[in-house]
Each structure stands twice: as C-alpha cells, then as structure tokens.
Amino acid sequence: MAKTFDVELHGIRKTFGSNVVVDRFDLQIERGECISFLGPSGCGKTTTLNMIAGFLDPDQGELWIKGKRMNGVPANRRDLGMVFQTYSLFPHMSVADNVGYGLKLRKAAKEEIKTRVAQALELVKLPHVADRYPKQLSGGQRQRIAIARALVTEPSLLLLDEPLSNLDAKLREELREELKRLHKETGVTTIFVTHDQEEALYLSDRIVVLDHGKVEQIGTPYEIYNEPASEFVHTFIGKSNRLTGHVTGLRGEHVELLAGQGEQVFTLTASPRGRAFASGQPVSIYLRPEKIYLEPAGQAEASVTQERVSVAGQIRQLAFLGSFIECEVAVGSETMMVRVPAGLQPQSLTAGQQVSLSWHPADVFVFPGKGQ
Ligand SMILES: Nc1ncnc2c1ncn2[C@@H]1O[C@H](COP(=O)(O)OP(=O)(O)OP(=O)(O)O)[C@@H](O)[C@H]1O
Ligand SMILES: [Mg+2]
Known part of the structure; x- marks a missing residue:
C-alpha cells in the first residue's frame, strides 16, 4: 500500500496579479512531524500556510490533508488549529472564552468546554488566567493562550505563523522550548513558519527553506546546515x-x-x-x-x-x-x-x-x- 501522508502539496502555485508568490511547491509531511517553513520576509511562507489552512486557494496544484483532496474545502472543515503572525485573541472575551471559542462553534456541551479549556490552559502552563482578558496578559502569555486555543479542538494539524516573532529574545527561547514540549506531548502534525533559522533548527524534524516562492531545500536541520543544496541555503543558515x-x-x-x-x-x-x-x-x-x-x-x-x-x-x-x-x-x-x-x-x-x-x-x- 502506498504511504499516506498527513499533508501533501503537489505543484502548488499562487500568483497575486503578475507576481508569482509560490511556485512548484511539493511537500509531503508525515503524521506527527514538525516541519518549518524558513525563508526571508516576502518569500511566500504565510501565503503557503494560508493555502493549507483554506484561507486562500492555489491557482495550480493539489493539496491533500489526511488522504483527502482539500482544494476548495473551506477552512472550518479542515480540522486544523492555527496561530497567526500577529496577536489574534478576541480582546472583548475572557481567556477561557477565547480558548473555548472553537469548541463553542462546534456546539460542544458547556461542561465539556469547561473541562477541555482547563486542560488546554494546563498544557500551556497558565491555569490561573482563565478569567482575565487579553490586555491583562503579557505578550508571551497571550501567545501561549493563542496556542491553547489552537490545540483545544485536538486538531489533526497545527499551523503556527511566526508565533514568537513579537516577543523579546529571552521569551522567544522559553516559548520555543515550550512548543517543543507541546509537540512531544500532543504528537500533533505541525507546520511552523519562521524567518529565524535558530528557531527552525531547534524545533523541526525537517526544514523547508524557501526563497522567492521556491523551495530551495527540504531536509533535517543537520542536512540543511551541513549539506546545503545551494549558496542561498548555506548563507541563510548560520554565519559563514x-x-x-x-x-x-x-x-x-x-x-x-x-x-x-x-x-x-x-x-x-x-x-x-x-x-x-x-x-x-x-x-x-x-x-x-x-x-x-x-x-x-x-x-x-x-x-x-x-x-x-x-x-x-x-x-x-x-x-x-x-x-x-x-x-x-x-x-x-x-x-x-x-x-x-x-x-x-x-x-x-x-x-x-x-x-x-x-x-x-x-x-x-x-x-x-x-x-x-
Ligand atoms: N493579498 C495579497 N495581494 C497581493 N500580494 C500579496 C498578498 N499577500 C501577499 N502578497 C505578496 O506575496 C509575497 C509573499 O507574501 P507572504 O506574506 O507569503 O510572505 P512571508 O514569507 O510570510 O513574509 P514575512 O516573513 O514578512 O511574513 C509578498 O511579496 C507579498 O507582498
Ligand atoms: Mg508571513
């Protein structure tokens, strides 16, 4: 039997006007993998993630999640959790309501929502902030809550768009350790977008290095660092x-x-x-x-x-x-x-x-x- 992958991209292409933003993107992600999209600003990371999430449609190519073709399937039917590049909590809702939002949409029972919200807050080590509002949290706490909200529905795929980029260096390091632990504990297939090479090296099973909408290399952190496929990859990762x-x-x-x-x-x-x-x-x-x-x-x-x-x-x-x-x-x-x-x-x-x-x-x- 042919191997099945959690996520498959076949020849994905996206243009905005005459601007080719993603081209010939091929990728197969195994269940439980943590994959990073790494590349400079504007190279097409968010655009690709948005196509996987269902917020954008590719112009060409096929997208499969868990063995099902996803082209044209709306975001809310893709069974995924997402954390966006900018803070995305609802300011007028308490932390508990923010985290429970996805379950409420799915019409889960009140008691179940309460239990699962508590578990999700426990998972991100913030059980005591359930009644606060986003503005009463630090930047790092807000991103932890956004991650709890993405995980609460137990999605089959977690998409993280530079979740740490607005945080200071120390907090970034702490949270990336947290993300590694969460990935290990939940085993959820994860795509992590970043332009920070150290973050990608630290967190990923494999890294996809992108430049100008094209895949330059897909490999383990070791391969990307020690066997770069191109001059671009070598110079983008680490100092030389x-x-x-x-x-x-x-x-x-x-x-x-x-x-x-x-x-x-x-x-x-x-x-x-x-x-x-x-x-x-x-x-x-x-x-x-x-x-x-x-x-x-x-x-x-x-x-x-x-x-x-x-x-x-x-x-x-x-x-x-x-x-x-x-x-x-x-x-x-x-x-x-x-x-x-x-x-x-x-x-x-x-x-x-x-x-x-x-x-x-x-x-x-x-x-x-x-x-x-
Ligand atoms: N809705 C849009 N309309 C037109 N052009 C767009 C649109 N969205 C993105 N682009 C362009 O597509 C290119 C890729 O954008 P994208 O947001 O995917 O980059 P990115 O790799 O996520 O960058 P960053 O690291 O800065 O977040 C950029 O040149 C951007 O200007
Ligand atoms: Mg982006």
Missing part, C-alpha cells in the same frame, strides 16, 4: 565567511582553490559535494567561523595538506560575546571571522597578534560564483 577565488585544479576527491586578491592569495582545498567544477572557474568559498582553529603564530607553519589547511593572519578586532569570542582576522587581503569558545581561548588574544588559522577541507563549501 565568504572568500572569492577560483579553481586551480582537481585532485582526487578535492577541488584545489586559490582565494584572495592580487599577490595576497592563499590556497585551500574543498570537497566538491557532488558538484562539477572546472579549472579556472570562479567560485565563492565559505567557511563557518566555528570551524576555524586559531593558534598563536609560530605553532604551525602555513601549509596545505589533505587533512588540514593552515594560513597566517593577524587579529584586527576581538569581541567578547559571553560563551565565545569573535575574532576578526586579516588573512592576506581577506578578513575572516573566527569563533573561539570563551572557555578554551589561548590565554590572551590581543588585537594586532599574529596568528595561524587552520581548518579541515571537509568544512569548506564551494559554490560556482562570479569571482566577486
């Missing part, structure tokens, strides 16, 4: 040093590269990761700040081996960021950022210090580029 350069040769498993400009160039090697490169081809070379080892100069000579590449540099600036130190290092004509765990740094890093940087070729990402 970009060097310009060109291919000087191909040797065995490795591409040999020359980075830098003028006379201040250095060589390095990278794994091609399945891409074809030709000698002389301009490329963009990326190296993550946490993948670079930094040592005081003299401990290692500049060298290139299959195992490790090392180059000489000079520290320009240091920034202490609590758990790590960020060093700006001049390497020839290039500048590279290096992250050194604060607990492990060589005793005294100082601006102006001569250092040696080294890394493993496997940590270098190379993409076809224009050279600049």
Whole structure:
C-alpha cells in the first residue's frame, strides 16, 4: 500500500496579479512531524500556510490533508488549529472564552468546554488566567493562550505563523522550548513558519527553506546546515565567511582553490559535494567561523595538506560575546571571522597578534560564483 501522508502539496502555485508568490511547491509531511517553513520576509511562507489552512486557494496544484483532496474545502472543515503572525485573541472575551471559542462553534456541551479549556490552559502552563482578558496578559502569555486555543479542538494539524516573532529574545527561547514540549506531548502534525533559522533548527524534524516562492531545500536541520543544496541555503543558515577565488585544479576527491586578491592569495582545498567544477572557474568559498582553529603564530607553519589547511593572519578586532569570542582576522587581503569558545581561548588574544588559522577541507563549501 502506498504511504499516506498527513499533508501533501503537489505543484502548488499562487500568483497575486503578475507576481508569482509560490511556485512548484511539493511537500509531503508525515503524521506527527514538525516541519518549518524558513525563508526571508516576502518569500511566500504565510501565503503557503494560508493555502493549507483554506484561507486562500492555489491557482495550480493539489493539496491533500489526511488522504483527502482539500482544494476548495473551506477552512472550518479542515480540522486544523492555527496561530497567526500577529496577536489574534478576541480582546472583548475572557481567556477561557477565547480558548473555548472553537469548541463553542462546534456546539460542544458547556461542561465539556469547561473541562477541555482547563486542560488546554494546563498544557500551556497558565491555569490561573482563565478569567482575565487579553490586555491583562503579557505578550508571551497571550501567545501561549493563542496556542491553547489552537490545540483545544485536538486538531489533526497545527499551523503556527511566526508565533514568537513579537516577543523579546529571552521569551522567544522559553516559548520555543515550550512548543517543543507541546509537540512531544500532543504528537500533533505541525507546520511552523519562521524567518529565524535558530528557531527552525531547534524545533523541526525537517526544514523547508524557501526563497522567492521556491523551495530551495527540504531536509533535517543537520542536512540543511551541513549539506546545503545551494549558496542561498548555506548563507541563510548560520554565519559563514565568504572568500572569492577560483579553481586551480582537481585532485582526487578535492577541488584545489586559490582565494584572495592580487599577490595576497592563499590556497585551500574543498570537497566538491557532488558538484562539477572546472579549472579556472570562479567560485565563492565559505567557511563557518566555528570551524576555524586559531593558534598563536609560530605553532604551525602555513601549509596545505589533505587533512588540514593552515594560513597566517593577524587579529584586527576581538569581541567578547559571553560563551565565545569573535575574532576578526586579516588573512592576506581577506578578513575572516573566527569563533573561539570563551572557555578554551589561548590565554590572551590581543588585537594586532599574529596568528595561524587552520581548518579541515571537509568544512569548506564551494559554490560556482562570479569571482566577486
Ligand atoms: N493579498 C495579497 N495581494 C497581493 N500580494 C500579496 C498578498 N499577500 C501577499 N502578497 C505578496 O506575496 C509575497 C509573499 O507574501 P507572504 O506574506 O507569503 O510572505 P512571508 O514569507 O510570510 O513574509 P514575512 O516573513 O514578512 O511574513 C509578498 O511579496 C507579498 O507582498
Ligand atoms: Mg508571513
């Protein structure tokens, strides 16, 4: 028997006027998965979520939920809970009435509503605010209530549109832990929209990276971070040093590269990761700040081996960021950022210090580029 999925998108396309906002969107979500849509502002995340929810109709393509074709089926018959991008509680209703709203619409009995509202408030750890009004809650509490309201009907699908984006950094972290716990406890299939890569990495079984309405990559957080399908994915997730350069040769498993400009160039090697490169081809070379080892100069000579590449540099600036130190290092004509765990740094890093940087070729990402 063919595998059934909770949600299936086949060739979904949506245009507003001449603007193609979502195109050729294919996705299959298994029961119980937590999937994130991740991408920059305007890339089509909310539009796609609204099509899944039934607030918008796709121009092309098919949408299936729990094995049923959903094109044209109104939102209230899709059995889903949704938390919107902006606060969406009814201001004139108490918390209990807000949370119980979906059950009331379904004409549930009063006693049942009361019990299930209490359970939902318990689930989001706010059992004591039932009689308050939304304006008597903090921003984080309001979003917890919006989540309780979405979960109270025990939907088969939970859609969350940037539910944490209006909160401060500390609260965001707390609530994302909460969401992870809720997902584990309820097991509800969830689509979580965000433009915050850390949130997506933290919460998701798989991430869909979008750019300009197109799917760039679908993969686990590990795959998205370590095996990016494109330069866009690599640069959107996490920080990375970009060097310009060109291919000087191909040797065995490795591409040999020359980075830098003028006379201040250095060589390095990278794994091609399945891409074809030709000698002389301009490329963009990326190296993550946490993948670079930094040592005081003299401990290692500049060298290139299959195992490790090392180059000489000079520290320009240091920034202490609590758990790590960020060093700006001049390497020839290039500048590279290096992250050194604060607990492990060589005793005294100082601006102006001569250092040696080294890394493993496997940590270098190379993409076809224009050279600049
Ligand atoms: N009703 C509409 N009419 C015309 N254009 C629209 C409409 N809704 C969205 N758009 C456009 O579609 C594109 C995608 O919008 P969408 O709201 O899906 O982006 P998003 O990825 O959710 O962005 P954000 O992170 O800012 O919320 C944008 O260019 C937006 O201006
Ligand atoms: Mg949006």
